[in-house]
Amino acid sequence: MRPMTQAETEQVNATLASSPPAASEPQARVAYGSEAPIGSAQHEQMLEDFLRRHDEISVEDLDAFRAHLLRSFPDREITAQLCPDDESVGILIFSVYGFSEREHLSHPEEDAFYDGFPPHLAHVAGPVTFFPRTGPFSDRALLDGVDNMEGPVDDRIQPQ
Secondary structure, X not given: OOOOOHHHHHHHHHHHHHOOOOOOOOOOOOOOOOEXXXXXXXXXXXXXXXXXXXXXXXXHHHHHHHHHHHHHOOOOOEEEEEEOXXXXXXXXXXXXXXXXXXXHHOOHHHHHHHHOOOHHHOOOEOOEEEEEEEOOOOOOOOXXXXXXXXXXXOOOOOOO
């Protein structure tokens, strides 16, 4: 292979200078804090954003978690919310609405969720969790974060 001549080098440099820069994939912006009802377009986008940042969780794992959640809490309003964590990859929180003040601490539906939790999904617990919430869902964005979360993080699900 022969070296390029000065004219060829200048032609290549001119072509490179006049070409638009290669399009890089824009960094997806994740909207933390707002809740989206399950099944909404915003919810589906939230799941995509979450899965992009969690290689250890597959779409099938997340779908199985969501299906188990829906079976465990029938006829309840359920929303999803992405919250940043210490590692900036996010935690996916499902909020289950409609509990009374007394019920949200301990309820048969919640016990059934944990009792029937599929062991093969243990690695999903932690980055994905849920909180029982009192009252109906309000479409107001949760701007004050933890102040609106009711119920402690439950550590009954442990990776095997």
